[in-house]
Amino acid sequence: MTPFRRARLAAQQLRRQHCPEAAADGLRSFDLIARIAAAEAEDFDISSTRPDDTALCGADAVLVRAFRQILVRDDVEPPDRAFLVAHEFGHWILHPEEQEGCRQVIVSTLNPAEDDTLGAKRVEAYGARERAELQANVFARELLLPRPLARALFLAGHTASWIAADLALPLELVRQQLLDALLLPEDGLADDAPEPALTPTDEQRDAARSPVRTSLVVAGPGTGKTATLLMRIEHLLANGAKPAELLVLTFSNRAARELVDRLAANGVPDAHEMWVGTFHAFGLEFLRKNHERFGLRPGFGVADKMAQIALLEPHIYGLPLRVFNPLGDPLPWLDQAVKTMQRAKDELLDAVAFTRVVEAGAVQADAERLALDRDLALLYRTYEALLRANGGLVDFGDLILLPAQALRANRAEFAPSIGRFRHVLVDEYQDVNRASAELVKAIAAQADSLWVVGDPRQAIYRFRGASMRNIVRFADDFPQHREFRLNENWRSFEEIVRVVEHTGRDDNPLQGVLPLGGVAPIRGPGGVRPTLVSCEDESIAFGELASRVLGLQAEGTAFREQVILANRHDTCDAAAAALVAAGIPVLHLGDVFQRPEVKDLLALLQLFVDRSGSALVRIAQLPGLALPAPDVDVLLDHLRHTRPAPLSWLQAPPADLSPAGAQALQRWRDTFGGLTSRDSPWDVICSLLFQRTRWLADYANGSDMQAVTRRLALWQIIYYLRVPDGGRVYQTVGTFLTRLRRRLRLADDRDLRIPPPEAELLDAVAVMTIHQSKGLEFEAVHLMDVDARHFERSDDAPWLPEVLTQSAGGVDEARSEAANRLYVALSRARSSLTLYEEKGYFKAARAPAVQRAAHLLNCVVGTVAYAVGRHAAALTALAPQVPVDLREFVTYRTCPRRYYYDVMKQLSPAAGLHPAARIEAAVMRELFVPAGGDVSAPVNDVAVELAMLTEEYEPARPHLLAYAVQLLDAGRAWSGTVRAAMASPIDVVCDGLPVRVTAHRVTRQDNVVTLHFVRAQPSSAYAKQHKILRWVLKCLNQQFRQYRFQGSMYVLSSRVSEHVRPYQDLGFDHLVEMGHELMEGRFPAKPNAWVCSGCRHFLYCPA
CATH class of the missing domain: 1.10.486 (PCRA; domain 4)
Incomplete structure (x- = not known):
């Protein structure tokens, strides 16, 4: 049971205890509060006081536990007052220790404040302090308006405002309870069945009772890592440690939540006094307690990537950048620049240190790379100055970097914040970055013990800055440590353990540095080998998947005990759709x-x-x-x-x-x-x-x-x-x-x-990526796409300086992580493991680790096919003799549904296109008129677009104007005139599809005809426009054999012309097939995360 389910249960029990009659459903909030406060069992004094009363300590309300008194500011309306008192009741019931005053309860919990950010919300969820406040909020909401009552009132026809007025509740509270009551699964609030107690092994006991000051526990999958961590906590408490002296740091919110749940389920006394949470939550609380030392305001926010870019973008236009062009749409390169800054912070490099590293490497770097690195350093310094300008923001990297730097420089100054932590425990140590490792060193420097647990073979978060070198080279940081290994697997049958062991030993580069010892499968053999299903194509892979899921369910493995794993989100989406079509319940939100x-x-x-x-x-x-x-x-x-x-x-x-x-x-x-x-x-x-x-x-x-x-x-x-x-x-x-x-x-x-925790009890097959499955286990695992291309090494972003990509003690981290992903995926299975490969992909090849483990697998050929619907129903067939404009066919190639909206429905929403894209279109209209058009006609398309800028883009107006001028100058230099008429259209039939080609200019030398096209930004030689143009040029050569056609693409932003050659032999027929589908009037949507987000029809497509 999560702390929040526990809070709801406690609130409903308190409500029933003091208001047992059915009439309580219509009880107004202040009457309910008065009844509870006056009850003999509670006997609370609720008093109002001025907001500036020092007894409130700046809070809205405070629980004075010793006197059974709740103080509330006197300037709030009765509904808000009832919520504040109910919140303090929550602390009284849930947290039997003296609580600090609640920070701006109404502002930060009912109405989001302006200093709230999405970044802060992501971090706060499992910080120790915030967890207690959120629990009290949930308690208060459930006490005043239980979800079942909220649902019943709404379904009876009452509106949120009516409920708020009738029960004297804050409207925001009613809205939130209605959302939860109507949209979340009803969990019944029953107590979870206790997990069966396992007898600790000698390995676990030795690790948990370690007498040395620094301990490293290497715990492979299924070896009882979390159980051993809990045993360590219980051992410390049994030997005199106080709960408040324990600091337990985790990598993810989910890991923190699981640990808190397990502590509560185990009945660990005063567990609420421990600090249990993520590294980032600890850093956030540390900075809040010491904000003045870092030049921060008390209510500073946490900037996520969106906020970072929004902060930096308005200031890039005046910077002397050499590589990056701020004009146009800078979002793609700003994204990479911000990622580079965050990776630098992961490695304890602030802007000054990053600049120093760049300049130190200037002698060895080539000129192009040096220019790039210096641009990044300039952007980093500018960003940091803006971030620190008014003390209002930090970013995710700062939550680790700033505390680590401060504690390394002067630990004694921050003793009031960390001095109470005598015992430091760290979970999932293989997933920490260098800054986190340094933070651990600084916190543990004066502690009585440091105990960390991790597994280098489960390090799969390198793309987030995690580095396995922190655990591989643990002895460099802690020379006097003692290592413990957990090698007894409680989770999986022997047949599965042997496959996992094989991939972790024989096919992992870590084997030469940290050899994997023999793993003992405690459960013994299950009698069935893991299965590898070889499928000719996707339809068979999904058919086999559905068939095997149903087969396992019929044999007694519930749907909720099965999981589908894949490397990519799109594979997850496709697998989920196939299971739904087969009538199988699936828990998968997808995009x-x-x-x-x-x-x-x-x-x-x-x-x-x-x-x-x-x-x-x-x-x-x-x-x-x-x-x-x-x-x-x-x-x-x-x-x-x-x-x-x-x-x-x-x-x-x-x-x-x-x-x-x-x-x-x-x-x-x-x-x-x-x-x-x-x-x-x-x-x-x-x-x-x-x-x-x-x-x-x-x-x-x-x-x-x-x-x-x-x-x-x-x-x-x-x-x-x-x-x-x-x-x-x-x-x-x-x-x-x-x-x-x-x-x-x-x-x-x-x-x-990621579905909310309330969904975890649903009987449905889970579908997730391998990264999302980290830390979970299932009776049956179905792993899709076990081909080599899904388990190849992925290099760091090319913008990272070499100092940020150093390998761990001679280990190729990129290769190791690729091997680790397979290791993690396979090790999620308890009793059944099935792998699926598709052989129909171009140059498909089985993952080498799977191939070498084939002797441990039951290899079969898939035969069950899933009927994949390929064609959308025709909407409007095109007249066979009406040629399709070349540009419109490029649109159809990108997405048939976009073509339908653009051409057939002629929808033209301005909302959705980046202003730079609209400026580019306006520039093209100012540069060119259709063949035979009046080139002297007045035109002001750019001015019109600038006048239509929304408030969000108003600061970019001068820069967009400069961008337009840049493009216009380039276009006029190319055409030799202020405005030019386009060439006369050429009609050609391309494999049955009539196409009209309208170039910006046509030149001819002897029998060579060059069609010249102009575009604002460059495109790849593999882009859709290039491929279609090459196909059309091929068809022109076939239809007009007396000429030899070729193409040229002039790019306004770079003033460079790209030569486009016709296909000699198409070699594939998807363009031909697509042309036929267009003629038939088929306009299906083609969801694609990158393409759709830039499409102006995205918000209502498909319709």
């Missing part, structure tokens, strides 16, 4: 921003910022907002030509709507009236869901896993709307959507793929 129920909410938000109203194509299909299809077309045509302010057209719709359409718009006015793009997205969505529609009531129905995962996805995204994203400024609907697209382009949305 939540591609889910239909989430797209509905995003499309609703886009209506508030988009003059074109393009999201109508989706919104007009929602319950209560349905519009006849002809009326949707009328509205879209009207908005395309008039471009009124968003949603203003509801008050002045076009006159030619049908009576049904006009009547429907009245419902729209009732639904959206009073809401604007200046409101927060949280307020807008909560108003729509809890006040103006009954959509959530519909979603609350359904018990199948698809319905459950829909609700979980909605829960994730709606809570995501609460916290200001990418900085500490209040976000509006418009800024949220802009930042969301940037976050998706940065691939910084992975946390939303």
